[in-house]
Amino acid sequence: MKSLLNPKGLIGLSLVTLFALMAIVAPIFIPEALSTKINVTARLMPPSFEHFFGTDQLGRELFYRVLLGAHTSLLIAVSAVTISILLGLPIGVLSGYFRGWVDHGLMRLVDTLLSFPAILLALAISAILGPNLQNTVLAIGIAFAPYLARIVRGETLKVSRLPYVEAARSQGASDLRIIRRHILPNIMAPVIVQATISVAFAILAEAGLSFLGLGTQPPTPSWGLMIQASRDYLDVAAWTALVPGIAVALAVLGLNMLGDVLREMLDPTFVSDA
Amino acid sequence: MRYLLNRIALLILTLLLISVVTFVITNILPGNVATMILGTRGSPETLAALEQKLGLNDPLLTQYGRWIWGMVQGDWGTSLRFKEPISQLMGQKMLASGIVVVMSLLIALVLAIPLGIIGAVKQNRWQDTLSSGTALLGISLPDFFWGIVLILLFSRGLGWLPSSGFVSPTEDFWLALKHALLPAIALGLSLMAHLTRMTRSAMLEVISQDFIRVCRAKGLGEGSIIFRHALRNAVAPVVTVAGLQLGYLFGSIIVVESLFNFTGMGWLTYQGLLNRDMPLIQATVFVIAAVFMLSNLIVDLIYTVLDPRIGLE
Numbered sequence: 252m253k254s255l256l257n258p259k260g261l262i263g264l265s266l267v268t269l270f271a272l273m274a275i276v277a278p279i280f281i282p283e284a285l286s287t288k289i290n291v292t293a294r295l296m297p298p299s300f301e302h303f304f305g306t307d308q309l310g311r312e313l314f315y316r317v318l319l320g321a322h323t324s325l326l327i328a329v330s331a332v333t334i335s336i337l338l339g340l341p342i343g344v345l346s347g348y349f350r351g352w353v354d355h356g357l358m359r360l361v362d363t364l365l366s367f368p369a370i371l372l373a374l375a376i377s378a379i380l381g382p383n384l385q386n387t388v389l390a391i392g393i394a395f396a397p398y399l400a401r402i403v404r405g406e407t408l409k410v411s412r413l414p415y416v417e418a419a420r421s422q423g424a425s426d427l428r429i430i431r432r433h434i435l436p437n438i439m440a441p442v443i444v445q446a447t448i449s450v451a452f453a454i455l456a457e458a459g460l461s462f463l464g465l466g467t468q469p470p471t472p473s474w475g476l477m478i479q480a481s482r483d484y485l486d487v488a489a490w491t492a493l494v495p496g497i498a499v500a501l502a503v504l505g506l507n508m509l510g511d512v513l514r515e516m517l518d519p520t521f522v523s524d525a
Numbered sequence: 526m527r528y529l530l531n532r533i534a535l536l537i538l539t540l541l542l543i544s545v546v547t548f549v550i551t552n553i554l555p556g557n558v559a560t561m562i563l564g565t566r567g568s569p570e571t572l573a574a575l576e577q578k579l580g581l582n583d584p585l586l587t588q589y590g591r592w593i594w595g596m597v598q599g600d601w602g603t604s605l606r607f608k609e610p611i612s613q614l615m616g617q618k619m620l621a622s623g624i625v626v627v628m629s630l631l632i633a634l635v636l637a638i639p640l641g642i643i644g645a646v647k648q649n650r651w652q653d654t655l656s657s658g659t660a661l662l663g664i665s666l667p668d669f670f671w672g673i674v675l676i677l678l679f680s681r682g683l684g685w686l687p688s689s690g691f692v693s694p695t696e697d698f699w700l701a702l703k704h705a706l707l708p709a710i711a712l713g714l715s716l717m718a719h720l721t722r723m724t725r726s727a728m729l730e731v732i733s734q735d736f737i738r739v740c741r742a743k744g745l746g747e748g749s750i751i752f753r754h755a756l757r758n759a760v761a762p763v764v765t766v767a768g769l770q771l772g773y774l775f776g777s778i779i780v781v782e783s784l785f786n787f788t789g790m791g792w793l794t795y796q797g798l799l800n801r802d803m804p805l806i807q808a809t810v811f812v813i814a815a816v817f818m819l820s821n822l823i824v825d826l827i828y829t830v831l832d833p834r835i836g837l838e
Contacts, residue, residue, distance in 0.1 A: 363542040366821075367814045368776030371794070375550055375810055378798035455667050459780050462669050465798060478670060482784075485673065486681055496670040504665035 260512035266505025274325040277318040286315040287470045298490055305490045307480060313494050319472040320495060324502065327388050327467070328453035332446055334392025335399050340442070342396070343403025344430060348411050358404070364397040373456055377465045387466045391456050395449055402445050406438035440517040444510055451506035458499050474499045532822055543814045544596070548589050551807050592807065602804035606796055611808045614793065619812075621691050622778055622789035624705050629713035629774065630767070637717045638756075638763070641724020645732065646751060656721060663718025668777045672711035672784045679707060689786035708785045712777055716770050723766040727759035761831045768824025772817050 255264060289309045298305040304313035342361065346354045364372070376390035410416065411434060419429050460466030461475030469476060474495040481491035576582055583591075595602065601611040644656035680688035686707050694701040731737065732755050740750045778791030786792070790809060797805035 359542065363539060363546055366539060366543055366772075366818050367546070367810070368772045368774075368817060370773075370776035371779060371810060371813055372550075374779060374794075374798055375806060378801060378806070379551060451665070458667050459669065462667075463780060463783060463795060463799075475667075478667075478673065482673070485677055489677055492670075492673045492677075496666070496673070499670065500662070500666045503667075504661060507661060507665055 254516065255512055257512070259508050263505050263508030263510075263512060266501055267509050270321055270325060270502045270505065273318055273321040275322075278322050281315050281319060283319065286311065286319045286472050288312075297488070298494075304494045305488070307477070307491050308484055308488075313477070313491065316472040316477060317474070317494055317498050320474045320477065320498065321502070323384075323467055323471055323473045324454050324457055324499075325450075327384065327391070327457045328450045330388045331391035331395065331453045331457075332449045334388065335395035335449065336442070336446060338392065338396035339399030340403055342400040344407050344434060344438075346400070347404040347407025348426070348430060348434060350408075354404075357400075361397045361400050365401070367394075369394040369398070369452075370456055370459055373460060374463065374465055377460055382460075382465045383468055384471065387457060387460055390460070391453050394456070395453065399442070399445060399449070402441055403438060406441050407434055410434055410437045444514045444517060447506055447513060448510040451503045451510065454499060454503050454506070532825070536818060536822060539818055540815055541593075543818070544593055544811055545589070547807055547811045547814070548592060550810075551803050552585060552588075596808075596811070601808045604797070604802055604805040606800040606802040606805060611805055614805075615790070615808070615812065617693065618788060618790045618793045620693070621705075621787065622782070622791060624694065624701070625709050625712060625778065625782070625787065625789060626771075626774060628702075628705055628709035629716065630771075632709060632713035633716040633720055634767070636713075637720030638724055638760075640717075640721045641763075642728055642751060642756065644721065644725035645728035648729065653725075656725065660718040660721040660725075663714045663721070666715075667780075668711050668715055669780045669784050671714050672707070672781055675707045675711055676785075691788045704787065708781050708787050711781050711784070712774060715777070716767070716774060719770050720763060720767060723763050724759065727762045728755055731755045731758045761828055764824060764827055764831060768821055771820050771824075775813050775817050
C-alpha cells in the first residue's frame with residue numbers, strides 16, 4: 252500500500268490545497284470591484300512590483316483576476332462533479348445491483364450519451380439553455396455523469412457478488428439496506444478517485460466553454476475567459492494568456508497527480524501508469 | 526462475419542438513439558426555430574404562419590420522424606446562419622477536419638510510443654521521470670492553451686507557419702498541410718500524453734511476464750526483446766485507448782478549430798452553437814457522434830488484427 256507521502260503525492264496535495272484555499276479565501280479578502288476595476292492608464296502592463304501579474308487590455312489587475320478566477324473555476328468544477336455524482340451514482344448502483352432489464356435499459360442510455368464527446372455535449376447543452384454560471388455547471392455535470400455511472404456500475408457488479416452481500420441477503424436484509432450498508436461504502440474508493448480526476452477535467456471543460464463564450468460570462472473572472480480575451484494582444488502582451496494558462500495548468504496538474512496517487516493507494520492491483 | 530453483422534446492427538440502433546438524444550437536447554427550450562429566424566421583429570401573426578409552414582406545431586414525434594427521414598434521404602435541412610443546405614456545407618468541412626484528426630493521431634502515436642517505451646524500460650530513472658512528466662503536463666494543459674503557445678512560438682515568433690485559416694489540399698497540397706499542422710499539434714498533444722501513459726503501463730506489465738524472461742534467458746538482445754516481443758504485446762491496449770480518446774479529439778476540434786479559424790466540422794459546429802442555429806446544431810452534433818461510433822467500430826476491428834487471440838466471435 253502506497254501512501255500520499257511521496258514527491259508526487261505531496262506536490263499534488265499541496266497544489267490542490269493551495270488552489271482550494273485560493274478559491275475559498277480570495278473572495279473574502281478581495282472585493283470583486285478590485286478585479287473588475289478598469290484603469291485605462293495602466294493597460295497591458297507587464298508583470299512588475301506594481302502590477303504583480305501584469306494587467307489586461309482594460310488595465311485590470313491579473314493578480315486579482317487569477318485569484319478570483321480560482322473561485323469561479325473550482326466552484327463550477329466541484330458543483331458540476333457533484334451533479335454528475337448525483338446523476339451517475341444512482342444509475343450505476345441500480346444497474347449493477349439489479350442487473351437484467353434495468354441494467355440493459357440504463358446502460359443503453361449511458362452508452363448513447365457516451366457516444367457524444369463530453370465537451371460537445373456540454374457545449375450543446377450550455378448553448379441551448381443559454382450560457383451562464385448555473386447552466387455551465389449543469390452542462391458539465393450532465394456530460395460527465397455517464398462516465399461515473401459506468402464506473403459505479405462496474406464496481407457495484409463486483410461488490411454485489413461478494414459473500415458478505417449474499418450473507419446479508421440470506422439474513423433477510425432489504426435491497427435498500429444492502430445498498431446503503433454494504434454496497435455504497437465499498438464502492439466509494441473508486442468513486443473518490445474518479446471524482447478527483449473529474450474535477451480536473453471539469454476545470455478544463457469550464458475553461459474551454461468560457462474560452463468559446465459558452466460558459467462563464469464577463470465580467471466574472473474566469474481563467475478561460477481571460478485566455479479568450481488575450482487572443483488579440485498576444486504580440487504585445489503574451490502574459491495575459493500565459494498567467495491564466497499557467498493557473499489552469501497548475502490546478503489540473505495538482506488534481507491529476509493527487510488522483511494518480513489516490514488510485515495507486517486505493518487499488519493495490521493497479522499498475523502505476525505515470 | 527456474424528460478429529460484424531451484430532456490430533452493425535448495434536451501430537444502427539445506437540445511431541437511432543443518438544439521433545433521439547440530439548433531437549431532445551435541441552428541443553428542450555420552448556423558443557423554436559421560427560423565433561430564431563424572425564428574431565424579435567416578427568409579429569405574432571407572421572410567427573404563427575412561419576411555425577405552421579415549418580411544421581413546428583406538429584407533435585414532437587412527427588417532427589422527429591420528419592427530421593430523421595430527411596437525414597436518411599440526405600436532406601439535412603438548411604442552416605439558419607449560412608442560408609445554405611447543410612449537407613452541402615458539410616462536405617468540405619469533413620475533409621478539413623479529417624486531415625487535422627489524422628495528422629494529430631499520427632503526431633500523437635509517433636511521440637507517445639517511444640516516450641512510453643523509454644518510461645517503461647528505464648522505470649524510476651530520470652528518463653522515466655522526464656517521460657511521465659511530459660505526459661502529465663500534456664494532460665493538464667487545455668488544448669487551446671497549447672494552441673496559443675504554438676501560435677506565439679511558430680507563427681508570431683518564428684514566422685514558420687500560418688496561425689489561421691484553411692486551404693484545400695486540392696488547391697495547394699503543401700500549403701494545406703502547413704495550415705493544418707499547428708491545429709493538429711495542439712489537438713495531438715493531450716492525446717499523446719494519454720497514449721504515453723498507456724504505452725508505459727502496458728509495457729511495464731508485459732516486460733514483467735515469463736516469456737520475456739525466457740527471451741532474456743535465450744540471450745536475445747535488448748532491442749529485439751523490447752521491439753519484437755514486448756511492444757507487439759503491449760500495442761493492442763494502446764490502440765484501444767487511442768480509439769476511446771478519439772471521442773475526446775472530436776470534442777476538442779470545436780475549441781481548436783475555432784482558435785485557429787480552421788473551417789472544419791468543429792468550426793461549423795461552433796458557428797451553429799454560437800448562433801443557436803438548431804438545424805445546423807442537430808446535424809453537426811449527430812454527425813460527430815456518428816463518426817465517433819464508426820471509428821470505435823474500426824478500432825475494434827483493428828484490435829482483432831493486432832491480437833489474433835481475440836477472434837471475431
